[in-house]
Amino acid sequence: MIIDRNLWRPNWQEGHFPALPCPHCGAPLNVDDDSLVVKSPAHNIGLVDLTDIDNALSQFSFWFVCGYSKCAQAVAVSGSCTYQYAYDHDGKSITERIFHPKAMHPCPPLVKVDDDAPQSIRDALKASFDLFWLDSQACANRLRVVLELILENEGFPATSDDGRFVPLHNRIENWHHLYGALSIAQSLMAIKWLGNVASHETGVSRKRLLDAYEILSRLLKRLFPPDERYIDELADEIVNAKGRSD
Numbered sequence: 001m002i003i004d005r006n007l008w009r010p011n012w013q014e015g016h017f018p019a020l021p022c023p024h025c026g027a028p029l030n031v032d033d034d035s036l037v038v039k040s041p042a043h044n045i046g047l048v049d050l051t052d053i054d055n056a057l058s059q060f061s062f063w064f065v066c067g068y069s070k071c072a073q074a075v076a077v078s079g080s081c082t083y084q085y086a087y088d089h090d091g092k093s094i095t096e097r098i099f100h101p102k103a104m105h106p107c108p109p110l111v112k113v114d115d116d117a118p119q120s121i122r123d124a125l126k127a128s129f130d131l132f133w134l135d136s137q138a139c140a141n142r143l144r145v146v147l148e149l150i151l152e153n154e155g156f157p158a159t160s161d162d163g164r165f166v167p168l169h170n171r172i173e174n175w176h177h178l179y180g181a182l183s184i185a186q187s188l189m190a191i192k193w194l195g196n197v198a199s200h201e202t203g204v205s206r207k208r209l210l211d212a213y214e215i216l217s218r219l220l221k222r223l224f225p226p227d228e229r230y231i232d233e234l235a236d237e238i239v240n241a242k243g244r245s246d
């Protein structure tokens with residue numbers, strides 16, 4: 001599955017909300033316009049007087065509702081709202097609201113997983129979807145957990161038979177030596193690098209997170225059930241860059 005990068009953008013202009021997938025059925029979500037509430041704090045002088053628009057900050061909430069009427073799943077959304085000057089259709093200067101989502105519940109899925117995949121892998125992925133909006137580093141770390149669980153499921157646990165800890169890097173290499181599936185090993189290594197960057201450096205870019213989801217999406221398709229058709233050029237690119245953003 002190719003991830004639509006625009007769909008998962010970090011902020012939304014008013015009136016241009018993305019049609020994210022329903023967490024229950026995958027159909028596009030619609031905004032319930034009547035549910036939008038923006039609250040502005042009295043202590044934020046820049047906002048109250050609009051004298052310092054760059055520092056003006058409000059909070060918002062609204063509901064997404066699944067567009068498939070027989071599903072009608074509702075998703076609660078909340079986050080911060082900033083302001084910028086823009087021009088309307090008549091060229092008149094207006095103040096525009098920009099929405100920065102921080103939480104969604106239940107969270108739209110970035111990756112579809114087959115029911116054959118173990119529950120632990122599906123649960124860790126689901127947790128990563130929540131973190132995607134809130135904390136990109138924590139999200140990358142959770143994706144590394146997904147990787148650990150995939151390896152464990154495929155017979156490469158973190159602890160060897162004699163009780164020794166086996167580093168993630170070695171477990172991926174063991175996979176490669178046993179199966180020789182270079183593109184899968186490359187995919188695993190790519191996610192590992194992202195996890196490393198998240199743990200040891202500041203910030204993981206949204207682009208790299210979406211790269212990781214795209215790789216995972218292809219990988220999970222191969223493994224549950226197995227499929228050898230896909231080629232991971234993206235994985236090669238991340239491994240070569242050692243997980244850092246462009």
Ligand SMILES: [Zn+2]
Pocket residue numbers: 022023024025026027066067068071072073
């Ligand atoms: Zn739905």
